[in-house]
Amino acid sequence: MHGTPHIVSDVMTRTVVALGRGATFKEIVKTMQQWKVSAMPVVEGANRVVGVVSEADLLPKEEFRDGDPDRYTQLRRLADLVKAGAVTAEELMTAPAVTVPADASLAQTARIMALHKVKRLPVVGDEGVLVGIVSRSDLLKVFLRDDEDIAEEVRREVVAHVFPNPVEPIRVEVRDGVVRLTGRIPDTTLVPVAARLVRAVEGVVDVDCALMGPRRRPALDPDLPDREITAPPSGVGGAA
Structure with missing residues (x-):
């Protein structure tokens, strides 16, 4: 299917x-x-x-x-x-x-x-x-659907449309129907949208959205530490 x-x-x-x-x-x-x-x-x-x-x-x-x-x-x-x-x-x-x-x-x-x-x-x-x-x-x-089949649909129907230009490549892994997204994106406010779309894919049991925003640049923001900006949990809206 x-x-x-x-x-x-x-x-x-x-x-x-x-x-x-x-x-x-x-x-x-x-x-x-x-x-x-x-x-x-x-x-x-x-x-x-x-x-x-x-x-x-x-x-x-x-x-x-x-x-x-x-x-x-x-x-x-x-x-x-x-x-x-x-x-x-x-x-x-x-x-x-x-x-x-x-x-x-x-x-x-x-x-x-x-x-x-x-x-x-x-x-x-x-x-x-x-x-x-x-x-x-x-x-x-639908929950008998193959993990790789689910992953391919998530890449094609969700990632490619919501994040056409990621900061770093987005990795999609599926295990027993649970989808995990990792990588860096320009705008973390889109993470809840992506999570909802992934959940709508038939056969998805749950979503672990570990997408992150771009790294801080100390040269431009000298008072800020060089740390990662973690995207909000998949069920929570708002920017990181």
Whole structure:
């Protein structure tokens, strides 16, 4: 994978098990067990996603199987009681489905999952047609990216643009996804900008920004010691 940011279509699973509206309760359970998934999209027509059935949608049938709930429970959990009596995917599904477009960034997708508290999302193309499925584990695939691949992108997409004329060559080292930048630059106020851009590179775990400004010149500043100007930490703004 090359380039940043990566999008959902780079990591999604393209083989998707889907249900029709008329799929029965037992068919749904059997399919989940067979494919080892916890949720499946419900489609109609030309594979247009209309809902999602998850294990959470199925559990009320077992929970309320052995007795009638009290009045308080009936009022508080009306939606679950309705699902307890459901027998088809159309009755069980959560609709409208929470989906993500194939060209969404991984960061956008992670935010949608967190907001809706779901572990996987149907991926859709034009007119809501199902093209794949993306899970939490798929979003973590970027952290398997090779260190040298990350280093090359940082050099090409960050260092070359932010620091085109460094005082001394900037060295980019990556170990287990942690990027370390060393070297001298004319303007240390750009260090926080560089750190943010490096963190945005897919697969980066953390950034150790040890960039420094130019050396003091005692001949021009006789009252100042000849010392290095260390750039501020990557998470802190301002000049050194």
